[in-house]
Amino acid sequence: MKKIKLALIAAVVGAMSLAPTQLLPAAAAILGSAVSPSQSVSTGNYGAVAGASSAATATSAFVVDTMVSSCSFNQSTVNSNTPNNSSTISLVAVTNLAVGMIISTTTGIAAGTKVTAINTGTRVITITPNTTAQIGKSVALTFSGCYQKYFNVNNIRSIALSSFQIQQTVNTTAPDSVTLQSCAGTWTEATGACTGAITNIVVTNSGTSAFTTVTGALAATTGTVRLRALSNTSGRTSTISINIARVNLRAAITTNS
16 A cells, blocks of 8 residues: 655745736646655646736736725614713724724714724724714714725635735824724625624835735635725725745645555
């Protein structure tokens, strides 16, 4: 009985751009050598690109046009009153909220009030300017300034991926931000709703973020995932880099013959 092992040597893979910048090469070959006559090493390649749809395969730069203002979100205050002249508000949830969004409600919030910070653990937002009157219990606040664009990350090569790494460089200045998000279900792109949980992958106020791992199987050749770029103001851009490391590849396979 003879063992056949598949050896994988990972390398960095490609990038895409949400701004009109040059796309880096988006594929890398996997090569290997047998360490003994009893072992056989297969070859393959891996690569991921970004584009407007799951059919995108081009390795040229992907440009996001002006993000569309097509969504707003409502969140309610918790069961306690927010006092007059308060710089913070406690909410039932902070899902979908982003720094820089504009807040409105029936009373206690001045026109143009912005979110300047979000504590996701305590579900408390910081605002500027402060409240102008007491805000009661279970009051619905509307958060606007939701400019969005959807795109795909596609596996276009012969090696399946278990995850990929993503990084963005933005042209914003705090408190404005661009957030990359994934949906555990299906996006309703006209409204920004998701049938499952929405996850903030990375939130960037300025400059370049660190690489963040996005978990999710991308089958060889056909695997794809739909992501959203969300900005609180118009005219923002984000340059996205996708990196594949050894930990992002499927595990090696050993077979017997």
